[in-house]
Amino acid sequence: MLKDITLGQYFPGKTIIHRLDPRTKIIMVVVYIVALFLAVKYASYGLMLAFLVSVMILSRISPKRLLSGMKPLIIIILLTGILNIFYTGGEHLLVHWRFIRIYREGLINAGYMILRIIMLISGTFLLTYTTSPIELTDGLERLLSPLKKLHVPVHELSMMMCIALRFIPTLIEETDKIIAAQKARGADFETGNIFRRAKALVPILVPMFISAFRRADELAVAMECRCYHGGEGRTRMKIMKMKLRDYVTFLIGALLLAGVIVLRHFGL
Amino acid sequence: MTPIIEVVDLKHVYSPGTPFEHKGLDGVSFRVERGQTVGIIGHTGSGKSTLIQHLNGLLKPTSGKVYLDGTYILKDKQTTRNARFRVGLVLQYPEYQLFEETVRADISFGPKNMGLSDAEVKKRVEAAAACVGLTEALMEKSPFDLSGGQKRRVAIAGVLAMEPEVLILDEPTAGLDPKGRADILENLKVYQRQKNATLMIVSHSMEEIASFADQLLVLQKGRVAMYDTPAEVFKKAAALQEMGLAVPQITQVFLRLKELGVDIDTDVYTTGYGLKTILAKKEGAGHA
Ligand SMILES: Nc1ncnc2c1ncn2[C@@H]1O[C@H](COP(=O)(O)OP(=O)(O)OP(=O)(O)O)[C@@H](O)[C@H]1O
Ligand SMILES: [Mg+2]
Numbered sequence: 398m399l400k401d402i403t404l405g406q407y408f409p410g411k412t413i414i415h416r417l418d419p420r421t422k423i424i425m426v427v428v429y430i431v432a433l434f435l436a437v438k439y440a441s442y443g444l445m446l447a448f449l450v451s452v453m454i455l456s457r458i459s460p461k462r463l464l465s466g467m468k469p470l471i472i473i474i475l476l477t478g479i480l481n482i483f484y485t486g487g488e489h490l491l492v493h494w495r496f497i498r499i500y501r502e503g504l505i506n507a508g509y510m511i512l513r514i515i516m517l518i519s520g521t522f523l524l525t526y527t528t529s530p531i532e533l534t535d536g537l538e539r540l541l542s543p544l545k546k547l548h549v550p551v552h553e554l555s556m557m558m559c560i561a562l563r564f565i566p567t568l569i570e571e572t573d574k575i576i577a578a579q580k581a582r583g584a585d586f587e588t589g590n591i592f593r594r595a596k597a598l599v600p601i602l603v604p605m606f607i608s609a610f611r612r613a614d615e616l617a618v619a620m621e622c623r624c625y626h627g628g629e630g631r632t633r634m635k636i637m638k639m640k641l642r643d644y645v646t647f648l649i650g651a652l653l654l655a656g657v658i659v660l661r662h663f664g665l
Numbered sequence: 666m667t668p669i670i671e672v673v674d675l676k677h678v679y680s681p682g683t684p685f686e687h688k689g690l691d692g693v694s695f696r697v698e699r700g701q702t703v704g705i706i707g708h709t710g711s712g713k714s715t716l717i718q719h720l721n722g723l724l725k726p727t728s729g730k731v732y733l734d735g736t737y738i739l740k741d742k743q744t745t746r747n748a749r750f751r752v753g754l755v756l757q758y759p760e761y762q763l764f765e766e767t768v769r770a771d772i773s774f775g776p777k778n779m780g781l782s783d784a785e786v787k788k789r790v791e792a793a794a795a796c797v798g799l800t801e802a803l804m805e806k807s808p809f810d811l812s813g814g815q816k817r818r819v820a821i822a823g824v825l826a827m828e829p830e831v832l833i834l835d836e837p838t839a840g841l842d843p844k845g846r847a848d849i850l851e852n853l854k855v856y857q858r859q860k861n862a863t864l865m866i867v868s869h870s871m872e873e874i875a876s877f878a879d880q881l882l883v884l885q886k887g888r889v890a891m892y893d894t895p896a897e898v899f900k901k902a903a904a905l906q907e908m909g910l911a912v913p914q915i916t917q918v919f920l921r922l923k924e925l926g927v928d929i930d931t932d933v934y935t936t937g938y939g940l941k942t943i944l945a946k947k948e949g950a951g952h953a
Contacts, residue, residue: 579774581824
């Protein structure tokens with residue numbers, strides 16, 4: 398079922414990672430990604446991996462859940478790896494067949510690439526798994542608020558993102574129901590050539606769009622009824638405040654980054 | 666004779682292995698004989714919708730089996746597909762399944778999927794439309810321009826047009842006006858008589874179900890709490906109350922009368938029968 402896709406889903410919890418300020422978590426993800434791209438070899442990857450695993454343990458998110466969330470991305474990950482095998486030159490030629498040359502360096506490079514992508518995705522998943530969409534967009538809005546001076550509609554953008562995130566599970570659920578209803582009328586999505594299959598999607602897509610537009614309409618009315626008029630002069634119920642744990646987290650982030658840079662300097 | 670539907674120890678777990686894991690069904694077994702009308706009642710979240718989606722193979726059970734006319738419905742792809750046509754399922758709030766340009770085309774979707782000839786499809790669509798009381802004028806309209814009640818009728822007709830042996834409806838009358846409710850139930854009875862079909866209906870209205878069903882399946886937390894005739898089920902008023910259900914209002918009146926010391930039978934669950942009982946009682950009192 399579509400429902401089992403956990404991409405971008407929030408798993409409620411009360412661990413220290415869940416309780417961190419969303420701004421801290423967003424900044425940490427950025428730091429983590431930068432560090433990941435600076436990492437070169439065993440030692441720096443080991444450091445990054447250690448960091449990732451500790452966050453996983455602290456947030457009680459099992460590796461199985463992280464990996465199952467990656468299922469839809471598996472093809473992209475594999476493709477990147479395979480391309481890297483063929484396109485990396487080197488000294489140790491392993492296979493030479495017609496125009497295909499595979500070097501040992503290519504294999505190693507592909508391995509690192511796949512590891513890097515998986516770690517990258519894991520890091521961002523840990524953010525969305527432990528932060529509710531509302532916190533996430535609130536945090537993003539606060540972080541980007543300096544851009545308001547440049548007339549970037551930060552509030553509106555974050556509101557849109559918030560709504561989109563909020564409605565993904567709803568739309569998935571709705572789509573599941575529509576698929577069930579059409580299957581009950583004998584719709585067949587699995588046999589036939591590509592044109593038949595594409596045509597078989599019409600009974601799902603039409604009701605889906607209709608329901609999405611209806612929902613958008615209803616939401617707009619509901620927001621207007623509550624006098625929503627954009628970000629100007631809007632106050633918040635939850636005021637974000639950095640706590641000691643946030644400062645400690647920043648310290649860890651700085652150490653991680655420094656560690657990777659030092660290791661890089663020594664080519665490790 | 667083999668029962669038309671046999672459910673054996675059906676279990677269904679939603680989202681297994683995540684924090685959202687939930688037992689939708691927890692060991693459900695029962696049989697339905699051909700031509701019966703079974704009412705399914707239960708508190709919100711008791712697993713009614715989950716159960717009926719297993720009966721035509723829409724949901725795959727975690728364990729347990731469903732037999733249609735003695736055949737395991739998930740035996741192979743072809744059997745499952747056949748089961749979809751033999752067991753017509755109208756889901757809860759079926760209005761969202763409409764997608765065609767006209768009502769007629771939408772009702773034809775099911776029979777066309779069965780691979781019937783154009784003439785046969787046309788015949789069935791007309792019959793189904795008539796059965797739910799859709800007028801000729803409505804047939805050429807877009808299904809999106811209809812009222813909620815009309816959409817519901819179109820959705821039901823879309824399943825009726827497949828002429829299933831077993832017709833299962835999930836709260837077909839929820840959110841309709843009293844006349845609309847009565848109409849739909851009446852039409853379903855007509856269909857049942859014409860085709861000697863088996864009916865299963867999920868409902869939250871005890872009055873409705875009492876007058877309609879000849880067997881009641883009471884679900885509680887994914888288990889079968891009772892499976893009996895309405896008379897037997899409604900005798901256990903206290904147990905039903907505990908499950909967040911109730912006996913029909915007329916039965917409540919009779920129970921209260923009994924409590925007040927009136928010597929009267931309490932196995933009354935339709936208003937018609939209640940009236941008869943009271944009149945008989947009055948007659949008896951008059952003679953004495
Ligand atoms: N797709 C789903 N994913 C996860 N849990 C579900 C899903 N569908 C239903 N459930 C859960 O399974 C339980 C049974 O749901 P079901 O829809 O069968 O109830 P119901 O008896 O039909 O209720 P209602 O009278 O409100 O329609 C509920 O607790 C519900 O939260
Ligand atoms: Mg239901």
